[in-house]
Amino acid sequence: MAGSRLVHLFLLILFFPSLRAAPNTTAVVSRIAFGSCANQSAPQPVWEAIVGFDPQVFIWLGDNVYGDNKRPFRVFGRERTVGPWRNVPRFYPATEEELRRKYELAKANPGYAKLRERARVIGTWDDHDYGVNDAGKEYSGKVLSQRLLLDFLDEDEDSPRRKQAGVYASYMFGPEGKRVKVIMLDTRYHRDPLLSDGTILGDPQWQWLERELRGPQSEMTIIGSSIQVVSNLSATTRPLFYVESWARFPREREQLFRLIDSKKWGLIY
Ligand SMILES: *[C@@H]1O[C@H](CO)[C@@H](O)[C@H](O)[C@H]1NC(C)=O
Numbered sequence: 001m002a003g004s005r006l007v008h009l010f011l012l013i014l015f016f017p018s019l020r021a022a023p024n025t026t027a028v029v030s031r032i033a034f035g036s037c038a039n040q041s042a043p044q045p046v047w048e049a050i051v052g053f054d055p056q057v058f059i060w061l062g063d064n065v066y067g068d069n070k071r072p073f074r075v076f077g078r079e080r081t082v083g084p085w086r087n088v089p090r091f092y093p094a095t096e097e098e099l100r101r102k103y104e105l106a107k108a109n110p111g112y113a114k115l116r117e118r119a120r121v122i123g124t125w126d127d128h129d130y131g132v133n134d135a136g137k138e139y140s141g142k143v144l145s146q147r148l149l150l151d152f153l154d155e156d157e158d159s160p161r162r163k164q165a166g167v168y169a170s171y172m173f174g175p176e177g178k179r180v181k182v183i184m185l186d187t188r189y190h191r192d193p194l195l196s197d198g199t200i201l202g203d204p205q206w207q208w209l210e211r212e213l214r215g216p217q218s219e220m221t222i223i224g225s226s227i228q229v230v231s232n233l234s235a236t237t238r239p240l241f242y243v244e245s246w247a248r249f250p251r252e253r254e255q256l257f258r259l260i261d262s263k264k265w266g267l268i269y
């Protein structure tokens with residue numbers, strides 16, 4: 001995703017008979033909030049609004065922190081970061097210590113701390129918490145990044161999610177008849193280079209996703225992707241500005257739509 005976005009978070013309200021409850025997988029889940037692109041160094045007053053909405057589940061959709069570092073925009077001089085004469089990359093990864101500190105800072109935010117006490121917090125990542133702007137499978141620090149994200153999300157030490165390649169995960173909430181399944185994709189760990197029309201998810205994650213969509217039935221399914229699925233904004237803004245999206249991998253985008261089409265029960269994004 002683009003590096004310079006402001007903190008912005010969205011709320012999604014699901015229409016279900018409401019039942020107030022602490023995080024409890026068998027209680028009806030009727031209020032889910034989700035958010036992304038949270039700059040840990042900037043004020044985040046948005047948490048007050050989210051806590052006010054009183055979600056039972058909060059979903060991080062990526063750029064949960066801005067982990068990577070950005071050099072200033074420079075066309076001239078010794079450290080040129082843009083244009084054909086550019087000699088250093090604009091973005092570079094954080095060290096382990098730096099990334100850990102950024103997550104600690106994010107977690108220490110009083111508004112977010114309040115949310116964590118009241119809601120179940122789950123999530124996936126995007127490029128800036130994965131490692132570096134627009135990065136894919138080539139990023140060498142991904143194993144370390146995975147550990148730090150899962151620490152941030154309080155994943156159990158012996159969770160299988162700590163052993164798999166990538167942070168994709170699924171959750172089922174609610175009692176029979178009102179089940180909500182949340183599937184979160186990892187669009188980074190296995191992603192081929194942009195313009196390759198290769199893979200975004202990689203084979204193991206595709207097989208897992210097919211199983212998840214066939215698997216135990218839910219009345220509602222939410223699939224979370226850190227990059228846009230439907231929009232093809234790049235088509236209108238290029239060559240000046242590219243937005244990362246599924247549209248840049250048309251083959252896999254088709255595959256995703258076909259898979260969703262073939263599914264028998266309710267689904268939303
Ligand atoms: C979870 O919610 C269900 C249904 O509301 C309730 O019967 C059950 O006791 C709750 N469990 C816990 C651990 O709170």
Ligand SMILES: *[C@@H]1O[C@H](CO)[C@@H](O)[C@H](O)[C@H]1NC(C)=O
Pocket residue numbers: 003004005039040041042066
């Ligand atoms: C995050 O916020 C800090 C402080 O306002 C700012 O200096 C920095 O550029 C921001 N980072 C991003 C990626 O927007």
Ligand SMILES: *[C@@H]1O[C@H](CO)[C@@H](O)[C@H](O)[C@H]1NC(C)=O
Pocket residue numbers: 232234235246247248250253
């Ligand atoms: C999106 O736009 C680009 C550039 O025009 C094009 O190459 C690509 O095939 C488009 N993707 C889809 C899914 O239409």
